[in-house]
Amino acid sequence: MRKQRFIVGILGVVFLSGFVLLSAQAAQTETIAVKVTVSPSISISVSSSSISLGLLSAGATKVSTSAITVTNNGTGVNETYSLSLTNPTGWTASQTAAGAEIYALCAAFSNVDTGIVWGMTNHALSTIPVACSTTKFAGDQNGVAVAYNATRKLWFQFKAPTSTVVNTEQNISVVITAQAG
Amino acid sequence: MKVFMSCFRATTRLRVILGGVVLFFCLVNLVPRVVLAASSAIVTVNVTIVSPPKITAVTPADGSFFDEGDTITISCTVNYASSSIEYQFSIEDNIKQPWSINSSYKWVTASRDAGLHKLKIEVRNIAGQDTKETEIYVYLKPVPPT
Numbered sequence: 598m599r600k601q602r603f604i605v606g607i608l609g610v611v612f613l614s615g616f617v618l619l620s621a622q623a624a625q626t627e628t629i630a631v632k633v634t635v636s637p638s639i640s641i642s643v644s645s646s647s648i649s650l651g652l653l654s655a656g657a658t659k660v661s662t663s664a665i666t667v668t669n670n671g672t673g674v675n676e677t678y679s680l681s682l683t684n685p686t687g688w689t690a691s692q693t694a695a696g697a698e699i700y701a702l703c704a705a706f707s708n709v710d711t712g713i714v715w716g717m718t719n720h721a722l723s724t725i726p727v728a729c730s731t732t733k734f735a736g737d738q739n740g741v742a743v744a745y746n747a748t749r750k751l752w753f754q755f756k757a758p759t760s761t762v763v764n765t766e767q768n769i770s771v772v773i774t775a776q777a778g
Numbered sequence: 779m780k781v782f783m784s785c786f787r788a789t790t791r792l793r794v795i796l797g798g799v800v801l802f803f804c805l806v807n808l809v810p811r812v813v814l815a816a817s818s819a820i821v822t823v824n825v826t827i828v829s830p831p832k833i834t835a836v837t838p839a840d841g842s843f844f845d846e847g848d849t850i851t852i853s854c855t856v857n858y859a860s861s862s863i864e865y866q867f868s869i870e871d872n873i874k875q876p877w878s879i880n881s882s883y884k885w886v887t888a889s890r891d892a893g894l895h896k897l898k899i900e901v902r903n904i905a906g907q908d909t910k911e912t913e914i915y916v917y918l919k920p921v922p923p924t
Contacts, residue, residue, distance in 0.1 A: 769825070
């Protein structure tokens with residue numbers, strides 16, 4: 598009798614287990630892991646690779662008559678710009694004032710040139726890259742956290758050397774570097 | 779004994795918790811991070827500084843002689859060549875060729891031009907200007923005897 602009860606018990610457990618398993622199979626779900634790797638990239642483009650200030654006399658100051666459009670054409674990230682220059686042979690850039698064979702080149706982001714209050718402290722370029730801020734290289738625009746596809750207009754102000762022996766065209770390279778941020 | 783076991787359990791639990799925290803930070807640091815390279819563009823600013831032009835020589839030379847009917851070419855040499863320089867030529871202070879980029883003026887003389895003449899040559903650019911004067915003499919051609 599005890600043996601029969603034991604067998605019935607075992608069968609009952611097996612039956613119930615099968616029922617539970619069948620029920621579990623009926624409700625079974627599968628999970629598929631979809632993995633996506635986002636690859637943002639940093640990139641900028643400029644509307645023109647050169648800008649001409651024309652002929653100037655020694656000691657003169659001139660603002661570019663047009664602006665260079667700088668575009669964040671990277672993917673998926675804001676960009677903050679840094680600016681620097683490379684001196685042409687025979688001239689040295691100053692961040693205070695022009696002098697003999699010393700010039701100053703200022704740059705500012707602004708929709709219009711009248712939106713810029715030019716100042717050596719905030720706008721003068723040097724050979725060392727300087728990051729844009731809300732005041733550095735800023736006019737009515739700035740080069741901070743420029744959104745994807747957004748554009749900025751870059752204006753230049755040139756202060757000629759007060760005297761120079763160089764009477765041929767000089768080319769000053771301005772480097773605009775974009776970094777995430 | 780109870781106190782010892784209690785301390786042992788607490789220490790073990792603390793180790794497990796700390797181990798979990800360390801493991802969490804390790805896993806977080808193992809997540810690959812995308813390091814974005816900077817991008818740059820170059821804009822070249824072109825500029826030319828010009829000095830005031832200086833006349834170094836004048837044609838015709840001071841004291842030159844010509845005959846009536848001769849064509850006199852008036853010109854000058856400037857210290858450096860530049861397309862930005864303009865010239866103006868005058869005879870007796872009457873402007874014969876106003877400011878232009880033409881660097882010479884041709885004067886066709888006639889009998890009425892016989893005599894001494896003062897030629898003035900002026901050059902300029904955005905930085906300044908220079909002036910030189912020269913005197914020439916135009917002779918009447920002798921009339922052949924009839």
